[in-house]
Amino acid sequence: MSALIPNIEVGVNGIYASLMDRTAKPKETRAEIAYASLKTAILSNELPAGYQAMEPELALSYGVSRTTIREALIRLEADGLVEMVPRRGARVVPISAEDMREIYQLLVSLESDAAYDLAKRGLTPGEFKRLEQTITEMAGALDRESMADWAKADDDFHRGILDIHGNQRLGRIVGGLSDQAHRARLVTRRFRPLPSRSVDDHRAILAAIDSKKAEDARRLYSEHRQRGAAEIMDIIEKLPQV
Amino acid sequence: MSALIPNIEVGVNGIYASLMDRTAKPKETRAEIAYASLKTAILSNELPAGYQAMEPELALSYGVSRTTIREALIRLEADGLVEMVPRRGARVVPISAEDMREIYQLLVSLESDAAYDLAKRGLTPGEFKRLEQTITEMAGALDRESMADWAKADDDFHRGILDIHGNQRLGRIVGGLSDQAHRARLVTRRFRPLPSRSVDDHRAILAAIDSKKAEDARRLYSEHRQRGAAEIMDIIEKLPQV
C-alpha cells in the first residue's frame, strides 16, 4: 500500500461518485486504484484537458510500476478520457465545442427516449416519490443559491430516470458521455446563472411521465435538455478550450 | 492445447500479417494485433460465448507475453466482449435474452432518433443515392435468396444513416452495441426466414427522411427495428445460450 497514491478514499466524492462505475466491485488492485484515482482527477479538472504526462512520470508519482499505470491508462483511453500518443505521453483529451455538441445530442436522444419509455410503463408510488424528492431538493438548492447542490439534485433526477428505466447499458453509456462532458460543465458552471426554470421543467416532465403521456414526456425532456445544452454550448464556444 | 485459437499471423484479412514482417509498417503493435485478432475471433463465434482461457494459455497460443495479452484483454473487457475473473481466466461473455433486449432497445432508440434528425436536415442527392443503392442491393440479395448478402445490405443501410448523420460518437456507440449483438445474430441468422419485408421498410424510411417527415421517419425506423428485434428475441429465448 503505497502512500504515494493520492486521495484514494477521498477521491470519490458526492457528485463524482454517481458518475463513477456504480456496479464496480471493490477489487483493490493497484491498477484499479490508479485508474479510479486518475479518473476522478480528470473529472474534477485536477488534471485539466490537455494535461500531458509520460508513463514513467505517472508511474513515479503514483508509486507504481509502469505496467500498472499502463493498465489504468488503457482503460482511461477506452473511456475516451485519455489519449495515448507514442513518445508524447498520455494526454487528457480536450473537448471541443463540436465534441460537446455530439455528446449533448446523444444525451438528449437517449434520455428523452428513456423518459418516453418510462411514461409508457408508468411509475410506482415509490419511484414517483424518489423523483419528486430530487425536485424538492433542487428547489431548496435554488433557495440557498447553491449551484453545487443544484447540480447534485439535477444529477439525481436524471440519474433517477435512468435507474428506474432499468436498462443498465443505457445507464453506463449515459454515464460515460456525462463523464466526458463533466469537465466542461464544471467550467461553465461558474458562468451560468442559477437555472431557476429547471424546477418547473422537472415537475412537468415528472407529471407527464406519471400520467403516461409518453410523447409529452419525450418532448418536454428533450426541450429541457436542449435548453441546458444550448446554454452550455453558448459559453463553451466563447471559451478558449476545455 | 488450443487449436481453437486462430493463428495470429494468418489473420482474416491480411492486415494482421505484418506481425513478423518487420519491413512493413511498424505501426501495429503486438497488443493491437492480439486485440484485433481476438476480437474478430469472438465476433465470428470462433471463440464462442462462454469460452474461457487463462492468460498464460492465450499468451502462448498467440506467441506473445502475458503482458501483451493482458493489454488486449483489458480493451476487450472495456468493449464488453470479455470478462476477466481472477483465477478463472478470461471468458467470452455470454449474451442473455435480457442483454439482447437491452441492446436492441438502445439500438432502436439511437437509430430512430438518428433517422429523425436526418429527416429534419434532409438529404443531399448523393446521400439519397447511397441509401437507395443499399436497398437495390438488398432486393438483389432477396432474389438470390442470399442471407449473407441481405445482411450486408441491411448493415450498409443502417450504417449509411449513421454515417450521413455524422455524429461520430453515435457511430461508435452503435458499433459497439452491434458488436455485442453480432454473435447472437450470427446464430439466429440460420433460423430466420429471409425478411422480404425489409426492402419495403427501408424504402418507406428513406422516403420519409427524404421528404423531411421527421416524426414518420422515427416511427417507421423504430417499428422496423423493433420488428427485427422481436424476431431475433423470439429465437434467442428458445436457444439455450449464446
Next chain:
DNA sequence: GTCGCAAATAATGTCGGCATTAATTCCTAA
C-alpha cells in the same frame, strides 16, 4: 469411503529490465 487439513500447483498482479527508436542536442562543414 469421506471428511478435513496440508502440500502442491498454477494463475494473477506487479515489477524491473531490455531492445528499439523517436526526439533532442550537439557537432561539423559549407
Next chain:
DNA sequence: TTAGGAATTAATGCCGACATTATTTGCGAC
C-alpha cells in the same frame, strides 16, 4: 551563421520473473 547529420537521451513496447494466493491434489484420521 546555418543546414545536416551524428551522438545522446529517454519513452515505449515487450518480456520474463517474483511473490502472493486461490484452487486442486494428496493424505491421514475417523
